[in-house]
Amino acid sequence: MAQDQEVSRREFVKAAGAVTAVAAAIPAVHGAPAVQKVRAANDQVQFGIIGTGSRGQYLLKHLKGIDNGRCVAACDINADALKKGVDFIGTKPKEYKDYRELLASKDVDAVIVTTPLFVHFPVTRDALMAGKHVFCEKCLVFKPEEVHALRALHLERPKQTLQTGLQRRYSNFYQTVKQMVDKGILGKVHHIHAQWHRNMINKPSSLWTMKPDGEKNIANWRLYRSMSGGLTAELTSHQVDIADWMFGSQPEFVMGLGSLDILKDGRDVYDNIQLIYKYPNGQKMTYSSISTNQFLPYFNGGRAEMGEIIMGTEGTVELTVGGDNPGVLFQPPIAWWYREPPKAAAETSKADAKKKEALVAGATMVAGGGANGPIPIMTGDLNFTGKESFIDKEVKFARRWLTSKGVILQEEQKNPVDTELESFFDCCRTGKPPIANLEIGMADSIAVILSNQAMDEGRKVYFNEIEKMGRKG
Numbered sequence: 001m002a003q004d005q006e007v008s009r010r011e012f013v014k015a016a017g018a019v020t021a022v023a024a025a026i027p028a029v030h031g032a033p034a035v036q037k038v039r040a041a042n043d044q045v046q047f048g049i050i051g052t053g054s055r056g057q058y059l060l061k062h063l064k065g066i067d068n069g070r071c072v073a074a075c076d077i078n079a080d081a082l083k084k085g086v087d088f089i090g091t092k093p094k095e096y097k098d099y100r101e102l103l104a105s106k107d108v109d110a111v112i113v114t115t116p117l118f119v120h121f122p123v124t125r126d127a128l129m130a131g132k133h134v135f136c137e138k139c140l141v142f143k144p145e146e147v148h149a150l151r152a153l154h155l156e157r158p159k160q161t162l163q164t165g166l167q168r169r170y171s172n173f174y175q176t177v178k179q180m181v182d183k184g185i186l187g188k189v190h191h192i193h194a195q196w197h198r199n200m201i202n203k204p205s206s207l208w209t210m211k212p213d214g215e216k217n218i219a220n221w222r223l224y225r226s227m228s229g230g231l232t233a234e235l236t237s238h239q240v241d242i243a244d245w246m247f248g249s250q251p252e253f254v255m256g257l258g259s260l261d262i263l264k265d266g267r268d269v270y271d272n273i274q275l276i277y278k279y280p281n282g283q284k285m286t287y288s289s290i291s292t293n294q295f296l297p298y299f300n301g302g303r304a305e306m307g308e309i310i311m312g313t314e315g316t317v318e319l320t321v322g323g324d325n326p327g328v329l330f331q332p333p334i335a336w337w338y339r340e341p342p343k344a345a346a347e348t349s350k351a352d353a354k355k356k357e358a359l360v361a362g363a364t365m366v367a368g369g370g371a372n373g374p375i376p377i378m379t380g381d382l383n384f385t386g387k388e389s390f391i392d393k394e395v396k397f398a399r400r401w402l403t404s405k406g407v408i409l410q411e412e413q414k415n416p417v418d419t420e421l422e423s424f425f426d427c428c429r430t431g432k433p434p435i436a437n438l439e440i441g442m443a444d445s446i447a448v449i450l451s452n453q454a455m456d457e458g459r460k461v462y463f464n465e466i467e468k469m470g471r472k473g
């Protein structure tokens with residue numbers, strides 16, 4: 001984590017503004033640089049990482065165990081963060097302070113962008129212009145003008161992979177729930193509730209605690225609207241993406257309330273946001289993120305902070321991606337399914353009606369409801385393939401039984417972060433489009449921009465307004 005930041009934000013912004021000139025200095029082949037060819041004989045994509053702070057180091061820890069990519073370059077404006085990143089990966093990458101020099105290297109096929117949000121666009125733009133494939137952390141872009149500019153640039157360069165860091169899209173649990181939604185297992189899915197509640201007072205995370213020099217210190221970028229989208233960008237972005245995915249569309253409009261109630265240490269981002277998204281066909285997502293209490297009223301209160309509830313006419317699913325950082329979120333992804341009580345059979349006689357009255361008066365209905373869940377959701381690795389040995393089949397049978405009874409929790413076969421990174425390198429090599437592609441990243445960024453606008457202006461903001469925002473003239 002960049003603690004002692006020497007470069008002031010103003011200096012940094014100036015440097016970021018100079019990128020256009022330098023982009024022109026990046027070696028060009030026949031005008032625009034060609035897409036960097038993935039050339040390693042061993043099929044490894046040679047990548048550079050830009051921004052080796054908290055997320056960069058976390059990804060590098062994962063990247064260490066991924067063999068279809070090799071880190072050959074690393075860059076950070078903070079020497080301490082750069083050293084940590086280089087030590088984590090252990091492949092002796094070439095070190096850079098200026099990302100434009102890294103982009104000029106012919107050894108680099110692809111870049112991973114883990115800079116603060118306000119620096120995503122300049123780095124991603126320059127990387128694409130230098131012919132590199134790009135994996136950029138969420139949110140892809142920060143401002144409306146960047147939405148339009150990046151779309152246009154990507155259209156010109158369709159052969160370059162551009163993937164957004166929305167790891168839930170790569171989780172087996174989330175993919176299973178999406179299949180349940182699409183197959184109608186939950187009936188008509190019309191409502192989603194999601195929350196991400198943290199307690200920053202009792203357990204202040206180093207990421208969010210104010211460092212010296214306030215807004216002048218780039219280490220505080222998350223706490224200022226000039227550099228960050230606040231809770232909406234850092235947390236809601238993951239979950240509004242899930243709602244878009246499950247509902248299969250983007251919202252029509254968003255309304256909400258945001259305020260800074262408790263963490264009044266000089267920051268200007270909200271510490272309490274409440275949002276309602278209206279999707280086509282009346283579907284809605286209600287959303288809450290607060291910074292002063294981490295209770296999660298899902299999974300019988302057994303998890304903390306974040307999760308989503310997907311509700312349909314035939315059932316409900318609660319799910320969370322958990323996390324693998326030591327602390328409150330050191331827990332694997334899980335999903336629980338609850339079925340709605342069966343529809344009452346039509347009464348055929350007065351005697352039937354009397355019988356029903358008696359049931360409602362007693363506790364039978366409640367007992368019936370309890371029998372409908374929760375059912376822990378299992379993912380594909382517990383399916384029988386018919387190719388198992390006798391022992392493997394017995395083990396699988398036992399695991400299925402214990403999982404269905406809630407005795408053991410099924411773990412994700414692979415951490416979704418590993419899957420998204422492996423998948424990125426695979427897309428770079430094969431030209432396959434990424435799952436979390438440009439449009440998914442864009443929809444996510446647009447939702448963040450417009451949600452903040454809805455709270456700031458206290459009005460309903462329509463999603464088609466983005467087309468007119470940030471355009472010159």
Ligand SMILES: NC(=O)c1ccc[n+]([C@@H]2O[C@H](COP(=O)([O-])OP(=O)(O)OC[C@H]3O[C@@H](n4cnc5c(N)ncnc54)[C@H](O)[C@@H]3O)[C@@H](O)[C@H]2O)c1
Binds near residue numbers: 051097117138
């Ligand atoms: N997908 C997820 O779940 C997830 C989780 C955490 C963070 N993130 C995202 O990752 C990004 C980085 O977050 P973080 O927590 O690592 O922040 P951070 O402040 O810890 O790290 C950012 C690093 O970028 C460096 N940097 C800034 N400008 C630079 C430049 N021009 N060139 C090179 N380096 C530069 C900083 O010195 C710092 O070391 C954010 O966009 C954040 O939203 C995503």
